[in-house]
Amino acid sequence: MATAEPVVVNAPLAPAPELAGPLTQTVNVLGSGGSFSGKQAYVQDLGRIGGIGVSAKYNSAVEKGYLPLTATVADVDQNGNVATANVTATLPNGVTRTMPLSFVQGPSPTGWQLSQQSLFTLAGMLG
Structure with a gap:
């Protein structure tokens, strides 16, 4: 009879300060102003409809002078392919x-x- 092995569902996060640079660059590219075109690669798949909505909100924030923004990243933790x-x-x-x-x-x-x-959390800062 086979026995089941325990599975860790919520593995602890591991500090990953080496990711601060790439994550900072990701946020700064998204907040650089200009058109949203070409920035979709820096956001988890939004789908066609979501992408249209985000693009409109982004372009509105640019017109209102909310962008560009600058960002710094600290206290990076990683769990597999997710970082916070x-x-x-x-x-x-x-x-x-x-x-x-x-x-x-x-x-x-x-x-x-x-x-x-x-992305929606960050966009909330822009009003």
Whole structure:
């Protein structure tokens, strides 16, 4: 009779300070202003409809002067292909906010994409 092996569902996060650079670059590319076109590679798959909505909101934020923003990343932890970090984003008007964001490994130039939920969290800062 076979015995079942225990499975760890919620493995502990491992500190991963070496990811701060790629994650910072991911957020800074997304917050660089200009058109949203070409930035989809830095976000977890939004689908066609989600991409259209995000693009419209992004372009509106650019028009209102909310972008570009600058970001710094700290306290990076990794669990498999997911990383979490405290991201401090500063808008052109000086408003600064720190928020926890999640990233997934994916096909972007940095190797990391902002998760869909974290994109909406970051967008919430823009109003």
